[in-house]
Amino acid sequence: MTRPPLRLNRRTLAAFVLVAVALSAVLWTTGGAIGDASPAVDANVTERYRGIDALTGTQTVEVRADDTVTSRTVADVTLVPETERKRVNFRNAANRQYDRQVSNGSTLWLHETDRDAVTVIELTGPPTESRTAERLQLLVAAAGLTDDAGRPQSIGVSPLPVVPRHAGVVPGADANRSYTVEFVETDTVGGREAYVLDIVPETNRSEAGYRQRLWLDTERFYPLRKQTAWTADGTRRSVTTTYTNVTFDAAVSADTFRPDIGAGTTVERQETPNTSWFRSRADLVARSSISVPEPTVPSAYELVYATRTTGRIDGVGLRYAAGGRELTVAKFNYTLDIDADERDATVGGRPATIDYGPTTSVSWNCDGYGYTVRGTGVETDRLVEVGRSVGCPA
Secondary structure, eight states, X not given: OOOOOOOOOHHXXXXXXXXXXXXXXXXXXXXXXXXXXXXOOOSOHHHHHHXXXXXXXXXXXXXXXXXXXXXXXXXXXXXXXXXXEEEEEESSOTTOSEEEEEEESSEEEEEESSSSEEEEEEOOOOSOOOOHXXXXXXXXXXXXXXXTTSOBOOGXXXXXXXXXXXXXXXXXXXXXXXXXXXXEEEEEETTEEEEEEEEEESSOOSTTSOEEEEEEETTXXXXXXXXXXXXXXXXXXXXXXXXXXXXXXXXXXXXXXXXXXXXXXXXXXXXXXXXXXXXXXXXXXXXXXXXXXXXXOOTTOEEEEEEEEESSSOEEEEEEEETTEEEEEEEESSOOOOOGGGOOEEETTEEEEEEOSSEEEEEEEETTEEEEEEEESOOHHHHHHHHHHHOOOO
């Protein structure tokens, strides 16, 4: 059977990105708290997290709209934190195009559900290292669970009250001072003890605003559960990822991160664009055959890198960061399918559409090119402002 090539319209692409986010994200439910025991942890968060050689377990991803579950995916996984090495075997995959994902860190193999075929995708990425370990250290510190040496303390001597929201105490803020982090309780996830942290914006702490809750393993500080919730167009949405049956430092053979290709397996290599990375916009301009957007971004944001993509997709991109917030501006050589009823704003005299979620984006078309401004932890109005600063250049 020959499968037609995958085509994604803008809405489908946004949903795909949301599911990708969901692979590390989770609902606002807690099991029975196990009390305020005083665990003795003698290593800092970064060391404990980075010391995980491999993790095996069951990954459950649940997406909700208000109180309705819109999707639920269960998979058996083997992961190596801080890398792209993974094996994901989806359960009940009859309705999925791929029932297995395998990556060695540089190549991703997608095994088809209904035929002996594998799609090969070469992975590329920016010249930066994962910051997950450092970010977890900051979150735990902001919640008041560490001392100056970065070592988790006994909860009984935490500088924050165990239930500060009931005591009327303002929780500590993280380093970029845009979110507050609060220790809630000690709970269990899949039989493992976890610290529960709430993360909310300083400027909007309402139950209807953006909120995130983390369940961090008290021994290795891996997020056993991650729940992200937000409200868009009057609908409360959430994405929850939970890891159960977890084994840290599991014995994993080298074959785990290799594809299962037999004599009769059809191997299909997906055409992927070539991407070059630059440290400045000026360097990108000098190497690009298409004009590069020149957005006006808030003064707190600094350019992290710029990209030039060639091949099936021809485009340029700029990525900015400020603390834990990220903002990207992209221009590419194909237009987006923006229907008349999807007009949410106007940018450069063109209709623009807004996709909401943990990562919100503003997209529009101009003279044969598509433009997208995307932000994590950035207000929608600010994204629209950045988009309008780009506009539709002559």
